[in-house]
Amino acid sequence: xxxxxxxxxxxxxxxxxxxxxxxxxxxxxxxxxxxxxxxxxxxxxxxxxxxxxxxxxxxxxxxxxxxxxxxxxxxxxxxxxxxxxxxxxxxxxxxxxxxxxxxxxxxxxxxxxxxxxxxxxxxxxxxxxxxxxxxxxxxxxxxxxxxxxxxxxxxxxxxxxxxxxxxxxxxxxxxxxxxxxxxxxxxxxxxxxxxxxxxxxxxxxxxxxxxxxxxxxxxxxxxxxxxxxxxxxxxxxxxxxxxxxxxxxxxxxxxxxxxxxxxxxxxxxxxxxxxxxxxxxxxxxxxxxxxxxxxxxxxxxxxxxxxxxxxxxxxxxxxxxxxxxxxxxxxxxxxxxxxxxxxxxxxxxxxxxxxxxxxxxxxxxxxxxxxxxxxxxxxxxxxxxxxxxxxxxxxxxxxxxxxxxxxxxxxxxxxxxxxxxxxxxxxxxxxxxxxxxxxxxxxxxxxxxxxxxxxxxxxxxxxxxxxxxxxxxxxxxxxxxxxxxxxxxxxxxxxxxxxx
Amino acid sequence: xxxxxxxxxxxxxxxxxxxxxxxxxxxxxxxxxxxxxxxxxxxxxxxxxxxxxxxxxxxxxxxxxxxxxxxxxxxxxxxxxxxxxxxxxxxxxxxxxxxxxxxxxxxxxxxxxxxxxxxxxxxxxxxxxxxxxxxxxxxxxxxxxxxxxxxxxxxxxxxxxxxxxxxxxxxxxxxxxxxxxxxxxxxxxxxxxxxxxxxxxxxxxxxxxxxxxxxxxxxxxxxxxxxxxxxxxxxxxxxxxxxxxxxxxxxxxxxxxxxxxxxxxxxxxxxxxxxxxxxxxxxxxxxxxxxxxxxxxxxxxxxxxx
Numbered sequence: 001x002x003x004x005x006x007x008x009x010x011x012x013x014x015x016x017x018x019x020x021x022x023x024x025x026x027x028x029x030x031x032x033x034x035x036x037x038x039x040x041x042x043x044x045x046x047x048x049x050x051x052x053x054x055x056x057x058x059x060x061x062x063x064x065x066x067x068x069x070x071x072x073x074x075x076x077x078x079x080x081x082x083x084x085x086x087x088x089x090x091x092x093x094x095x096x097x098x099x100x101x102x103x104x105x106x107x108x109x110x111x112x113x114x115x116x117x118x119x120x121x122x123x124x125x126x127x128x129x130x131x132x133x134x135x136x137x138x139x140x141x142x143x144x145x146x147x148x149x150x151x152x153x154x155x156x157x158x159x160x161x162x163x164x165x166x167x168x169x170x171x172x173x174x175x176x177x178x179x180x181x182x183x184x185x186x187x188x189x190x191x192x193x194x195x196x197x198x199x200x201x202x203x204x205x206x207x208x209x210x211x212x213x214x215x216x217x218x219x220x221x222x223x224x225x226x227x228x229x230x231x232x233x234x235x236x237x238x239x240x241x242x243x244x245x246x247x248x249x250x251x252x253x254x255x256x257x258x259x260x261x262x263x264x265x266x267x268x269x270x271x272x273x274x275x276x277x278x279x280x281x282x283x284x285x286x287x288x289x290x291x292x293x294x295x296x297x298x299x300x301x302x303x304x305x306x307x308x309x310x311x312x313x314x315x316x317x318x319x320x321x322x323x324x325x326x327x328x329x330x331x332x333x334x335x336x337x338x339x340x341x342x343x344x345x346x347x348x349x350x351x352x353x354x355x356x357x358x359x360x361x362x363x364x365x366x367x368x369x370x371x372x373x374x375x376x377x378x379x380x381x382x383x384x385x386x387x388x389x390x391x392x393x394x395x396x397x398x399x400x401x402x403x404x405x406x407x408x409x410x411x412x413x414x415x416x417x418x419x420x421x422x423x424x425x426x427x428x429x430x431x432x433x434x435x436x437x438x439x440x441x442x443x444x445x446x447x448x449x450x451x452x453x454x455x456x457x458x459x460x461x462x463x464x465x466x467x468x469x470x471x472x473x474x475x476x477x478x479x480x481x482x483x484x485x486x487x488x489x490x491x492x493x494x495x496x497x498x499x500x
Numbered sequence: 501x502x503x504x505x506x507x508x509x510x511x512x513x514x515x516x517x518x519x520x521x522x523x524x525x526x527x528x529x530x531x532x533x534x535x536x537x538x539x540x541x542x543x544x545x546x547x548x549x550x551x552x553x554x555x556x557x558x559x560x561x562x563x564x565x566x567x568x569x570x571x572x573x574x575x576x577x578x579x580x581x582x583x584x585x586x587x588x589x590x591x592x593x594x595x596x597x598x599x600x601x602x603x604x605x606x607x608x609x610x611x612x613x614x615x616x617x618x619x620x621x622x623x624x625x626x627x628x629x630x631x632x633x634x635x636x637x638x639x640x641x642x643x644x645x646x647x648x649x650x651x652x653x654x655x656x657x658x659x660x661x662x663x664x665x666x667x668x669x670x671x672x673x674x675x676x677x678x679x680x681x682x683x684x685x686x687x688x689x690x691x692x693x694x695x696x697x698x699x700x701x702x703x704x705x706x707x708x709x710x711x712x713x714x715x716x717x718x719x720x721x722x723x724x725x726x727x728x729x730x731x732x733x734x735x736x737x738x739x740x741x742x743x744x745x746x747x748x749x750x751x752x753x754x755x756x757x758x759x760x761x762x763x764x765x766x767x768x769x770x771x772x773x774x775x776x777x778x779x780x781x782x783x784x785x786x787x788x789x790x791x792x793x794x795x796x797x798x799x800x801x802x803x804x805x806x
Contacts, residue, residue: 019754023764025582033539105550108584110539112547166584183593184756184764185667210665210754214649218664222656375769379533419545 016202016480016496017225019216023184023209028167029150030102030109035398036229038147039490040207043189044085045150045172048076048095049141055251055304055402055487057141061090061151061173062129065144071136071442078127082196084153085177092123097154099131107165111400114143136440138447142306142403175200175494185209201497220245220475227476227483229491233347236291239475249293250472250485253302254398255407256294256346258339258356258465259381259424261391266330267337273462275324276392277314279363284316285355286468290348294468300407300458302469304487307404307438307451311459314466321363332364339367340393342377347470353394356465367392382417385425395423396470402487404451408435411458426463508793512786517569519782520775524568527771528561534581534769555581555771568775577779578772582765587776590761597667598757601749602742604677609684610735614724616685617692617731622719624697632689639686648679648752665754676753680746684738691734695727728799736792740785 024037029045032038048062064077082090099121101107117137122130133140143149156171157164169178175197176189187207191200208225210216216228217235221244231239231247240247258276266272282296299311322332337360341353350371357367372380381393399406409415411431415422431454438450459466474491476483481499484492535552552558556567571578577587620632655675656664663672699705700723708718747759758777765773 025768026584028584031584108547108551108554110547168585182667182756183590184760185597185754208666208754209756211760212751212754215652215665215752215754218649218652218657219666222652222660222664224656224664224666374767375530375534378536382533382536 014202015204015206016493017206017208017227018491018493019208019210019219019225019228021209021211021213021216021230024181024187026166026168027170027178027181027187029147029152029170029172030107031166032147033110035489040187040189041147041150041170042174042490043176043205043494044170044174044178045147045152046174047145047147047150048078049144051145051402051486051488053484053486053492055253055306057145061095062144065141067138067140067442069442071138071440072133074131074133074140075124076129076131078129079196080127082173083194084156084173085171085192086153086156086159088153088155090151090153090173091126092129093126094154095129095151096121096123098149098151101164102149109148111146111148114139114146114400114406115149136442138442138444139401139403139405139439142401142406145401148400176205179204198495200494217475220477223477226480227474227491227493227496229472229474230347231473231475233291233293233473236293236473244478245475246478246483248474248476248483248485250474250489250491251304251487252398252470252472252485252489253304253402253487254346254396254470254472254489255297255300255302256349256352256394256396256467256470257297258353258392258394258467260463260465261388261423261425262463263385263388263425264391266328266335267391269328270461271324271328272330273465274314274460275321275328275330275363276360276365276465277462278317278321278324279365280356280359280465280467281316282467285352289351289355290468293347293471293473295471296468297466300411300455300464300466301399301404302407302487305399305402305404305407307448307455309448309452309455311456314462318359318363325363325365330365333366335364336366336368337391338389339369340377340380340390341369341371342374342394343371345374346394346396349394352467381423382421384418385416388417388425390423392465393423394467398489404448404455405435405439408438408451408454411435411454411463424463426458426461428457428461431457431461508790512783512790515786516779516783520569520572520779521565523775523778524565527774528564530769534771572779577776580765580770580773582768582770582773587772590773591758591776591780594756594758594761597755598743598746598750598759600673601676601680601746601755601757602739604673605681605684605742606735606739608677608681609688609738612681613685613688614692614728614731617689618696618719618724618727620689620693621696621700622715624693629693632693636686636690636693639682640690642682644679644683644748645752647682648675648749651675651679652752665752667754667756672753676749676755679753680742680749684735684742687738688731688734692727692731695730696723699723699727725799729796732795732799733792736788736795740788743781743784743788 020036022034022036027041029041046060050058050060052058061079062076063079067074084090117133117135119132119134124130153171156162160169162169175195177192179188179190181187189205191203213230213232217231219225220228239245260267260273262268286294298313299308301308339357341350343350353369357369360367381390397410410422411426413427416425417423434450434454438447441447472485472489474485479499480496482496486492535548535557539548539551556564580587580590616632620629623629652664655662662674666672705723708722747763750757750759762777
């Protein structure tokens with residue numbers, strides 16, 4: 001008890017404190033499922049390839065990568081002179097070991113899917129690694145940017161309380177090394193003095209786990225942390241006006257939509273689904289309910305994804321909605337829909353759902369909004385088609401890495417529940433064909449074009465009420481600078497430093 | 501006395517076992533596939549199946565139950581599905597925080613509640629009593645969440661005297677303990693007041709007054725001692741409540757205790773941790789109850805254990 005009271009009171013001179021909302025399920029790169037925690041693991045363990053603020057691929061531990069013409073091998077050149085925090089060298093053998101662990105069925109890897117085409121990994125020499133693939137996988141470079149594929153020291157696997165199945169003390173090559181962790185409380189990392197890249201400013205970074213958004217905000221306003229993520233949405237305008245803090249709207253790849261169950265009448269009629277899209281004033285909801293923390297979708301995917309094309313908008317047009325409903329033979333007042341919405345999962349999700357139900361009422365559709373806890377919610381919407389009684393439900397989808405192939409999982413028959421999470425049960429043979437082609441085309445321009453064609457068809461078929469791309473609010477003290485966001489909902493504060 | 505204690509401890513064991521069986525069955529009635537929830541939305545079907553096998557969810561219910569109880573008897577609460585850590589380790593890591601908070605708020609609640617209630621009883625019907633009763637009513641009806649936020653705004657953001665959240669250093673204990681103590685304090689004050697009123701009308705008090713004891717000595721030495729029995733019951737119950745029920749306070753102040761672990765685990769469908777926590781809570785409640793009963797003997801010599 002005494003240790004708890006006194007622990008952590010000896011503070012380092014230069015500490016950067018960040019309040020986050022969730023505790024880590026695991027600090028093992030391969031076991032992660034939460035972007036926030038990946039973000040912390042990224043301080044310690046690095047991937048071969050990274051993404052920059054524009055979503056472009058950039059070298060990290062690999063300096064170059066090329067894919068063969070047939071798309072079946074990928075060659076990577078590794079960075080020279082890199083050492084792990086335990087002093088062992090980073091080399092091709094280490095990379096091979098990490099990939100073998102990533103692919104080992106005995107290790108729990110929730111996001112293994114994209115690596116399934118890797119047949120084997122070969123160390124060509126100390127600084128060259130070759131991936132052998134079972135099929136052309138042009139998205140593989142993107143997949144390597146996921147924290148799941150971060151490289152840890154093979155020598156550390158049975159030290160520091162680690163085991164092959166479960167790493168609790170990640171030893172990587174990052175600018176900061178693991179220092180300590182108090183469950184439910186905080187994770188501390190310390191600057192690694194032999195880091196291969198530019199040295200960060202702060203000696204120590206503390207991630208404090210603060211589940212309540214209002215409390216995170218209080219901590220920042222009281223000067224006890226330097227930065228928070230996800231403040232209470234309704235306070236964003238006030239924070240924006242407060243000179244003591246700065247609000248950064250990180251871009252995001254998370255699309256928020258209402259999935260329409262396309263298997264049951266009258267929602268199997270495209271005109272009814274388009275009518276739903278015309279009926280909702282999305283811009284008004286973004287401004288009035290989300291306090292501007294989103295951008296209305298103009299394509300079935302976020303602009304930060306490779307393969308995105310702007311298509312247009314279903315402008316707010318209730319008259320057009322009524323016409324389409326009439327054409328489809330749906331009389332005003334005749335249609336009642338069950339509308340499920342999570343609460344607190346996405347920015348202002350439930351209030352937005354209620355507003356959407358009001359807009360639907362304007363065109364003569366009764367939508368009964370109800371909410372449940374998240375596991376029940378996921379359980380309900382992922383029932384197979386026969387037993388699935390859901391009609392409308394709000395959902396967010398953030399691709400694991402910034403590639404259209406990840407967003408397109410939502411529009412493929414193979415991903416219908418219970419196998420996957422394409423919860424609108426949408427399918428269109430033309431779209432399937434285009435996606436399959438795009439997923440195995442090596443030529444980038446051609447690949448982007450194929451996704452664009454598929455996106456247009458999907459937009460017209462309207463399996464969703466397309467809503468908005470969420471933004472990722474980060475708030476930091478005006479006393480610090482160099483804080484930004486990456487398009488995959490990660491913050492970028494490694495090189496944060498005091499403002500002048 | 502020893503046989504009484506043994507008897508009671510057997511009772512505790514039976515209670516815990518009963519709770520264990522009930523909670524085992526109840527968490528399995530929850531809708532939703534835990535393997536899917538834990539594996540995450542992007543996991544492949546094969547990985548979800550593998551996870552299901554690893555968690556034993558592919559076994560028939562009775563079999564899962566037998567394994568669970570077998571492990572429990574050996575003191576093994578299983579492995580957290582969410583974190584892959586031992587549940588005992590997860591609970592152990594947060595137990596000191598919850599215990600510290602519960603202990604500090606109980607001390608605070610008793611230190612203020614008992615004198616306040618006694619004072620009100622002595623001044624029954626007068627202005628002081630009215631004032632105390634108002635504070636008590638306020639304390640009982642104040643939402644913990646709101647009180648916590650108000651304290652943060654005043655003492656952390658405006659005055660900058662105390663940390664707003666977290667568990668670093670003794671100062672960070674002040675706000676959560678005060679918030680949590682408020683309700684208990686009011687409740688204890690109320691019980692003390694009514695218990696004292698009853699005692700003050702009894703013959704031996706009149707005797708004490710008649711033989712010339714000072715008011716101070718009568719109230720604080722003679723009356724309070726006898727009025728405390730119901731108060732101790734309430735304190736015991738409140739302490740039990742604080743151990744398990746501090747969920748809101750722990751959330752508002754980012755206090756790394758068991759209440760928050762319970763909420764996180766329920767949301768993550770982490771069966772082993774939820775089971776483990778409920779069992780630990782049941783055990784704590786039973787032990788606190790036992791301690792209260794034993795304490796009666798200390799304050800009231802008429803209570804004897806046969």
